[in-house]
Amino acid sequence: xxxxxxxxxxxPEADRAPHWESYQLEAEPTDRVLDLLHNVKWDTDGTLTFRxxxxxxxxxxxxxxxxGVNRLACKTLVQNLDTDTITVEPIRxxxxxxxxxxxxxxxxxxxxxxxxxxxxxxxxxxxxxLQSPEERAVFDEGTKCIxxxxxxxxxxxxxxxxxxxxPSAIVNAHRFxxxxxxxxxxxxxxxxxxxxxxxxxxxxxxxxxxxxxDIPVTELIEEVKRAIMVNYV
Amino acid sequence: xxxxxxxxxxxxxxxxxxIELIWWVFMRVSGVLLVFLVLGHIYMNNxxxxxxxxxxxxxxxxxxxxxxxxxxxxxxxLAMLHGTNGLRYIxxxxxxxxxxxxxxxxxxxxxxxxxxxTGTMLLFSFPFNKVxx
Ligand code: HEM
Ligand code: FES
Numbered sequence: 001x002x003x004x005x006x007x008x009x010x011x012p013e014a015d016r017a018p019h020w021e022s023y024q025l026e027a028e029p030t031d032r033v034l035d036l037l038h039n040v041k042w043d044t045d046g047t048l049t050f051r052x053x054x055x056x057x058x059x060x061x062x063x064x065x066x067x068g069v070n071r072l073a074c075k076t077l078v079q080n081l082d083t084d085t086i087t088v089e090p091i092r093x094x095x096x097x098x099x100x101x102x103x104x105x106x107x108x109x110x111x112x113x114x115x116x117x118x119x120x121x122x123x124x125x126x127x128x129x130l131q132s133p134e135e136r137a138v139f140d141e142g143t144k145c146i147x148x149x150x151x152x153x154x155x156x157x158x159x160x161x162x163x164x165x166x167p168s169a170i171v172n173a174h175r176f177x178x179x180x181x182x183x184x185x186x187x188x189x190x191x192x193x194x195x196x197x198x199x200x201x202x203x204x205x206x207x208x209x210x211x212x213x214d215i216p217v218t219e220l221i222e223e224v225k226r227a228i229m230v231n232y233v
Numbered sequence: 234x235x236x237x238x239x240x241x242x243x244x245x246x247x248x249x250x251x252i253e254l255i256w257w258v259f260m261r262v263s264g265v266l267l268v269f270l271v272l273g274h275i276y277m278n279n280x281x282x283x284x285x286x287x288x289x290x291x292x293x294x295x296x297x298x299x300x301x302x303x304x305x306x307x308x309x310x311l312a313m314l315h316g317t318n319g320l321r322y323i324x325x326x327x328x329x330x331x332x333x334x335x336x337x338x339x340x341x342x343x344x345x346x347x348x349x350x351t352g353t354m355l356l357f358s359f360p361f362n363k364v365x366x
Contacts, residue, residue: 160326195325199253229258232251 003027003078005036007048008089009099018096020087029079033066033086037073037100050100057212060148064100065089070150070210091153107149110165113191114173119184135180141220142175144213151207151217163196167207167217170198174220177227189228198225256318263315270308296359309352317345 003025010018023040034052041048051061055074062073066088067081078086094102120129145168152158152166173192176182192198198221207217278284282291295301320341328334 157326162329193251193253195253197253199257200322200325225257229254232254 001027001029001078001084003036004085005040006085006087007037007040007099008087009048010090010096011047012098027078029077031078032074033071033076033078033081033088034062034073036078036086037088049098058146060146063091063148063150063153063212065091070154072148072150072212075212091149093153093155093159094149102153104149107152107166107168108147110152110169111147111172113165114169114176114188115184115191116172116176118176118179118182119187120182122183129181131180138180139175139178141215142171142178144215145171145175146213147172148212150210150212151215154206154210156204156206157200157202161196161200164200165192165196165198167201167221170201170221170224171215171217174224177224185227185231189231192224192228198228201225260315260318263311267308267311267315270304270311273304274308293359296356302356302359306353306356309356310349313345313349313352317341 005023005025006020007023008018009015009021023036023044025036025039027036027039032055034055037048037050037052041050050064050073052074053059053061057072057075060072063070064073065071066073066076067083067086070091073088088100090096090100090102094104094106096102147168149168151171152168155164155167157164158166170192173188177185177188201221203218203222205218207221208215208219211217278287296305321338324334324337324341328337
């Protein structure tokens with residue numbers, strides 16, 4: 001089939017503002033949007049810039065806005081889009097460096113702020129710190145996050161607020177807050193309680209729809225809100 | 234842990250207090266109360282009586298009953314604080330320049346303080362004829 005691929009392109013050395021460019025391509029319905037981008041880059045215009053590594057939906061490099069929805073280019077097939085015009089834009093709310101590549105530094109700063117690692121100063125037991133399957137299941141959803149930023153950059157509060165920590169950081173806080181082996185809740189609650197913290201969430205649900213790993217993001221955010229509330233009230 | 238920040242606003246944002254949690258809970262509690270208070274208000278002043286026939290005598294007879302004073306005071310304060318905090322959220326979202334954000338916020342707080350004060354004074358300075366002469 002013939003498809004029109006429209007890409008929002010931006011070259012900081014030449015352009016004052018991003019602009020759309022169209023490419024006519026021959027594509028199979030089972031091609032991924034990532035394949036279309038590769039076709040353009042390899043055959044038409046080598047300057048087209050985007051991130052990808054694994055090509056299998058696990059590294060989180062290729063999140064972009066495809067036909068108005070944040071998705072992974074490597075997990076989105078042409079036939080999933082039900083149209084022969086495909087638009088691709090960088091994810092929103094982070095500074096665009098070139099074409100589809102954005103500066104992820106603010107995103108990872110928020111991630112680091114919630115201390116996404118085990119905090120437990122108790123002397124380690126002789127073997128591992130044991131956990132029951134039930135205790136493990138409580139935080140299972142959060143472990144699926146691949147840090148692609150599709151959720152955070154779909155959040156209207158993140159777009160406008162400028163200091164909001166974002167859904168992804170909260171999901172990764174959830175991962176440890178609800179881990180029975182972890183003792184770092186005080187520190188994480190602190191990171192989440194400030195002016196740009198979890199209380200800025202207005203439950204828009206964009207994050208849940210955007211997540212390519214089907215994590216119920218908004219639900220996890222509400223669970224963290226409840227945990228903080230119960231802790232303080 | 235020491236707070237390492239460049240200016241007061243950043244410091245305040247990073248300070249760990251429960252104030253944002255408290256306002257978040259307040260928005261929900263006041264919202265639920267306002268549903269009933271506002272519906273009751275509309276019922277009393279637009280359905281039990283046509284709003285075109287509201288005149289001084291009607292208002293005066295209402296405000297002579299303490300229960301109405303309390304009802305209106307609670308509605309006034311809850312709606313004002315709820316609306317103000319909601320606008321604060323929106324100002325934080327859209328006004329990014331530190332100076333302008335503070336100016337807009339404190340202008341809002343000033344207007345709200347005036348409205349709550351004059352509204353409360355009005356409620357408790359009844360009967361009006363003794364005040365206004
Ligand atoms: C009918 C009863 C009402 C209910 C149930 C209600 C409920 C709420 C809730 C729960 C929020 C927080 C939203 C969030 O953080 O996600 C909110 C925000 C807000 N409310 Fe109300 N509210 C009511 C009446 C009012 C009134 C009378 C005013 C005006 C005086 C008002 C103005 C606002 C504003 C400006 C916001 C902020 C909106 C935003 O964050 O984008 N509300 N309301
Ligand atoms: S390339 Fe790794 S997630 Fe898409």
